[in-house]
Amino acid sequence: MLLRLFLLFTIVPMIELALLIKVGQHIGAGSTIAIVILSGIVGASLAKYEGLRTFQAIQNDLAAGRMPADRLVDALLILVAGVLMVAPGFLTDLLGIALLVPPFRALVRRYLKRRFETKFVVQGFDGFRPQPDDDFIDVEARSHDE
Numbered sequence: 001m002l003l004r005l006f007l008l009f010t011i012v013p014m015i016e017l018a019l020l021i022k023v024g025q026h027i028g029a030g031s032t033i034a035i036v037i038l039s040g041i042v043g044a045s046l047a048k049y050e051g052l053r054t055f056q057a058i059q060n061d062l063a064a065g066r067m068p069a070d071r072l073v074d075a076l077l078i079l080v081a082g083v084l085m086v087a088p089g090f091l092t093d094l095l096g097i098a099l100l101v102p103p104f105r106a107l108v109r110r111y112l113k114r115r116f117e118t119k120f121v122v123q124g125f126d127g128f129r130p131q132p133d134d135d136f137i138d139v140e141a142r143s144h145d146e
Contacts, residue, residue, distance in 0.1 A: 012091065012092070013089075015091060016087075016088070016089030016090065016091055016092065017089075019089065019090050019091065020032060020036075020088070020089060020090070023035075023090070036088050036089070036090075036093070039085070039093040039097070040085055040086065040088075040093070042097075043081070043082070043084075043085030043093060043096050043097055043100065044082065044085060044086075046097070046100045047078055047081055047082040047085060047096075047100055050078050050081075050100050050102075051075065051078045051079075051082075054071055054074045054075050054078060055075070057071050058071045058072065058075065070109060073109045073112060073113070074105055074109060077099050077105050077108060077109065078099070078100065078105075080096075080099060081095075081096040081097070081098075081099035081100045082096070083096075084096030084099070085097070
């Protein structure tokens with residue numbers, strides 16, 4: 001795991017830097033910087049839209065008494081996409097934008113669920129139903145003026 005993280009944090013930035021240099025040589029430094037900034041703005045807008053949409057879906061699921069498991073994974077993937085969009089570079093922007101597209105996010109979600117189900121015990125959730133409690137006291141409030 002440590003080796004994977006080391007490779008992720010060293011090789012990916014090197015590849016990003018090499019791509020930025022190559023693109024900058026072909027279209028110019030100003031255009032390259034503009035593309036990186038524009039992709040960040042577009043990505044942030046799309047992340048905000050998808051995040052708010054997913055948040056509303058989570059609230060709807062909870063109000064209906066359903067566990068929003070898929071929506072929570074979507075929210076995590078949208079957060080990861082937002083972080084990727086902030087990082088300067090073409091590969092991270094491409095992956096970030098891909099994670100913001102619902103069909104691609106669904107593929108990643110299915111993969112993650114299969115991977116987690118083999119490592120963790122998954123229990124069902126059939127909604128919250130409060131049980132009657134003997135310690136419950138029903139009271140009625142009145143003001144002193146009455």
